[in-house]
Amino acid sequence: DVYRKGMLEARTPEFPVAYEDLVERAREELSDEAFAYVAGGAGSESTVRANDRAFDEWQIVPRMMRDVSSRDLSVELFGREYPAPVMLAPIGVQGILHDEAELAVARAASEFEIPMILSSVSSFTFEEVADELGDSPGWFQLYWSSDRSVAASFLERAEAAGYEAVVATLDTPKMGWRERDIELGYLPFLQGLGLKNYFEDPAFRDRLEADDPWADPEASIESWSECFGDASLTWDDLEWLDEQTDLPVLVKGLLHPEDAREAVERGVDGLIVSNHGGRQVDGAIPALDALPDVVDAVEDATDDGEDVPVLFDSGIRRGSDVFQAVALGADAVLLGRPYALGLGIGGEDGVRAVLENLLADVDLTVGLSGCASVDEVDRSKVRRAER
Ligand code: FNR
Numbered sequence: 001d002v003y004r005k006g007m008l009e010a011r012t013p014e015f016p017v018a019y020e021d022l023v024e025r026a027r028e029e030l031s032d033e034a035f036a037y038v039a040g041g042a043g044s045e046s047t048v049r050a051n052d053r054a055f056d057e058w059q060i061v062p063r064m065m066r067d068v069s070s071r072d073l074s075v076e077l078f079g080r081e082y083p084a085p086v087m088l089a090p091i092g093v094q095g096i097l098h099d100e101a102e103l104a105v106a107r108a109a110s111e112f113e114i115p116m117i118l119s120s121v122s123s124f125t126f127e128e129v130a131d132e133l134g135d136s137p138g139w140f141q142l143y144w145s146s147d148r149s150v151a152a153s154f155l156e157r158a159e160a161a162g163y164e165a166v167v168a169t170l171d172t173p174k175m176g177w178r179e180r181d182i183e184l185g186y187l188p189f190l191q192g193l194g195l196k197n198y199f200e201d202p203a204f205r206d207r208l209e210a211d212d213p214w215a216d217p218e219a220s221i222e223s224w225s226e227c228f229g230d231a232s233l234t235w236d237d238l239e240w241l242d243e244q245t246d247l248p249v250l251v252k253g254l255l256h257p258e259d260a261r262e263a264v265e266r267g268v269d270g271l272i273v274s275n276h277g278g279r280q281v282d283g284a285i286p287a288l289d290a291l292p293d294v295v296d297a298v299e300d301a302t303d304d305g306e307d308v309p310v311l312f313d314s315g316i317r318r319g320s321d322v323f324q325a326v327a328l329g330a331d332a333v334l335l336g337r338p339y340a341l342g343l344g345i346g347g348e349d350g351v352r353a354v355l356e357n358l359l360a361d362v363d364l365t366v367g368l369s370g371c372a373s374v375d376e377v378d379r380s381k382v383r384r385a386e387r
Contacts (some may be wrong), residue, residue, distance in 0.1 A: 001360070002356075002357070002360050013353070014346070014349070014353065015342065015345060015346055015349070015350055015353040015354070016345075017357050019317040019318060019338055022338060022341040022342065022345070022354070023039065023341060025341075025345050026038065026039075026341045026344050026345055027039075029344070029345055030097070030344045030345075031096075032184055033096065033184045033185070033186050034096045034097055034344060035344075036180035036181060036183075036184050036186065037093070037096055037097075037180075037181060037186050038097065038337055038340045038341060038344065039180075039337070040178050040179070040180035040181055040279070041176075041178065041277065041278035041279045041282070042176035042177050042178055042278060042279050042280055042281060042282040043176075043177055043179065043282025043283070044282055045278060045282065046278075046282055046283055047275055047278035047281065047282055047283060047284045047285075047286070048277065048278035048279075049278075050278070050285070050286040051275065051277065051278055051286045051287060051288070051314045051315035052315050052317070053286070054286035054287075054288035054289055054315060055288060055315060055317075055320070055321050055324055056385065057288075057289075057384060057385050058288070058324045058327075058328070058382050058383070058384060058385065059382065059383055059384075059385050060320065060323060060324065060327070060365075060369050060381060060382055061369075061380075061381060061382065061383055062368060062369040062370055062381075063369065063370030063371075063381070064370060065370075066370040066371070066372065067372065068366075068367040068368075068370060068371065068372050070372070071363055071366050071367045071371070071372055071373065072372065072373040072374070073085065073359075073362060073363060073366065073373075073374055074374070075331060075332055075374055077270070077309055077331060077332065078164070078165060078248045078269065078270070078309075080137065080164065082113065082114070082115060082137070082332070083112060083113050083114065083359075084112075084114065084359055084362060084374075085322065085326055085330070085331065085332040085333060085362075085374055086114060086322060086332065086333055086334075086335055086358065086359065086362065087114060087115040087116070087117060087139070087311075087332060087333075087334055087335070088105065088109055088114060088115065088116045088117060088334065088335055088339055089117060089277075089313050089334035089335060089336040090117040090118060090119035090120075090141035090167065090169070090252075091119060091336060091339075091340050092119035092120070092121035092122060092194050093119075093121055093122075093123060093190060093193050093194035094119075094122065094123050094193075094340070094343060095123030095192070095193035095194070096186075096193055097340060097343045097344035098343050098344060098347045099347075100347055100348065101122070101123040101124060101193075101343070102116075102118060102119075102122045102123060102124050102128075102129045102132075103124055103128065103129065103132045104343060104347045104348035104351060105339065105343060105348075105351050106129050106132035106133045106136070106138070107132060107348050108339075108348050108349075108351035108352040108355060109133070109136060109351070109355070110132075110133055110134060110135075110136030111352060111355075112355055112356075112359065113136055113137065114137075114355060115136075115137040115138065115139055115164075116129075116133065116136075116137070116138050116139070117138075117139040117140070117141050117167055117334065118138055118139070118140055118141060118163070119141050119143075120140075120141055120142055120143040120154060120197060121143065121190070121194035121195065121197070122194070122196070122197060123193045123194060123196060124196065125196055125197050125200055126140060126154075126157050126158050126161045126163070126197060127157065127161050130161035130162050130163065133162075137164055138162065138163045138164065139163055139164060139165040139166070139167055139250075140154075140155075140158035140163035140165070140166055140167065140247075141166075141167040141168075141169055141252070142154060142155065142158075142166055142167065142168045142169065142241075143169060143172065143228060143229055144168055144169075144170075144173075144229065144230055144233065144241070145227045145228065145229070145230065146226075146227050146228075146229065146230035146232070147203070147204075147207065147227035148240070149203040149206070150198070150201060150203045150204050150207075150227055151241075151244070152203070152244050153201050153202060153203035153204070154197065154201065155241075155244045155245045156244070157201070158247075159245055159246065159247055163247070164247065164248075165247050165248045165249075165250060165269075165270075166241075166245055166247050166248070166249045166250070167250045167251075167252050167272065168241060168249060168250070168251050168252065169252045169253055169276075170233070170251050170252065170253045170254070171252070171253025171274070171275070171276050171280045171281075172229060172253070172276065172280060173229035173230055173231035173233065174228075174229055174231060176276070176279050176280040176281065176282070177282070178279060190221075195220070195221070195224055198213075198220075198224050199213035199214060199220060204223075204224070204227075207223050207227065208220060208223055235262050235263075235266055238251075238263075238266045238267070238268065239266070242267060248269035248270060249268055249269050249270075250268065250269060250270035250271055250272055250309075250311070251263050251268050251270075251271050251272070252271070252272035252274055253272065253274050253275070253276060253280075254271050254272070254273055254274070254290075254294060255273065255274075255275060255284065255285060255287065255290040255294070256290070256294075257290075257293040257294050257296065257297035258297070260273075260294040260297040260298050260301070260310075261297045261298075261300070261301045264297075264298055264301035264302055264308050265301055268308065269308065269309075270308055270309040270310070270311065270331075271294070271298070271308065271309075271310055271311070272310075272311040272312065272313065272334065273287050273290050273291050273294050273310060273311070273312045273313075273314075273330070274287050274312070274313045274314050274334070275287045275290075275314050276314070277313070277314050277315075277336050277337060278314065286314070286315065287312065287313065287314035287315065288312075288314070288315060288324070288325065288328070291310075291312055291325065291328045291329060291330060292328050292329060292379075294310060294329075295310050295328065295329030295330075296329075298310055309331040309332070310329060310330055310331055311330060311331060311332050311333065311334060312325045312328075312330035312332075312333050312334070313333060313334035313335075313336055314336070316333045316334070316335050316336070316338070317338060318358065318361050319358065319360075319361030319362040319363075319364060319365035319366075320361075320365050321333075322358070322362045322365070323362070323365045323366060323369065323377060323381075323382075324382055326374060326377045327377050327378060327379055327381045327382040328379065328382065329379070335354075335355075335358065338354050338358070339351050339354050339355065341354070342354035342355075369381055
């Protein structure tokens with residue numbers, strides 16, 4: 001369709017198609033703070049760059065003559081079918097990028113029935129975004145507060161609002177050392193644009209002396225920063241999390257196969273291999289390098305018939321990246337920066353364009369590689385680059 005439209009009318013797409021061009025457009029159009037917030041990572045940003053480069057270390061070996069006239073991209077996770085092995089990564093504080101923030105993203109995602117994972121630090125509340133999603137799938141990302149009553153309240157609200165899974169982010173008990181954000185003073189934005197879920201939460205309000213968190217923002221922020229994350233967590237704490245919710249629980253941010261084994265043995269329902277897009281530990285290994293060992297560890301740790309999906313993010317930019325991650329064992333991938341840039345550039349339309357292009361690219365790449373369905377995208381279709 002994309003090509004046909006281009007043949008019938010001379011047109012330049014309204015939004016950039018290539019990831020590199022999205023970045024350039026965003027650099028021109030967004031405020032310095034907003035651009036730094038999306039593009040930046042921890043420290044020297046070596047892991048941000050390594051994430052992207054890791055995909056060059058693998059190559060697809062396409063197969064021919066396999067009747068790929070129709071392709072089935074659907075995948076099933078936790079009993080629900082999704083149209084493609086793609087979902088939207090949790091990205092917080094989207095109000096920096098666009099006034100309609102997560103509401104715009106929810107509208108674009110629901111057009112494709114692509115699941116949206118909503119961040120704890122969203123600019124609209126869990127309930128507001130759930131209303132916008134309607135029947136379209138939403139998952140909820142938990143920043144595990146050291147105040148257990150706040151964490152429990154978030155989980156209860158998310159479940160009541162209709163979110164279908166909990167993604168507990170384990171790699172961020174504190175924010176990483178993000179030099180661009182520190183230099184440009186992004187943190188004040190958090191106050192108005194990322195703390196609404198907290199300020200509107202009954203358990204968080206109980207922590208404060210003032211009745212209205214917005215009346216004394218300094219005290220509220222102080223209280224938030226004391227309870228945002230919990231660096232004392234250990235694997236034993238997973239049991240508490242599991243007791244709080246009936247939803248499937250996934251843990252996000254694993255890179256070591258031993259952690260994956262531990263998580264499976266502790267009963268998690270799924271895990272997400274990720275280095276948070278290089279925003280937490282500068283110098284951490286690219287998430288793609290971690291994926292095959294984690295997949296093997298999960299397979300070893302699961303009992304016969306048990307299925308613990310492994311998802312992946314950090315560096316997904318185009319269809320071939322999705323293909324490689326799925327070939328290396330991911331059940332689905334999370335798209336991060338590309339849709340955030342789309343939001344910043346063009347709101348709902350920008351996110352829609354990014355998704356439409358990515359899904360078309362995935363469809364073509366799967367078919368042209370000789371696969372009629374996602375099931376056929378396995379390790380036999382890729383090899384390590386020989387140089
Ligand atoms: C993130 N990420 C993130 N993760 C999370 O669990 N909760 C959050 O609130 C956020 N917020 C956030 C903001 C921004 C601006 C970015 C870029 C990322 C991490 C995100 O879910 C995902 O792991 C990365 O985006 C993957 O890296 P790439 O593919 O976007 O480079």
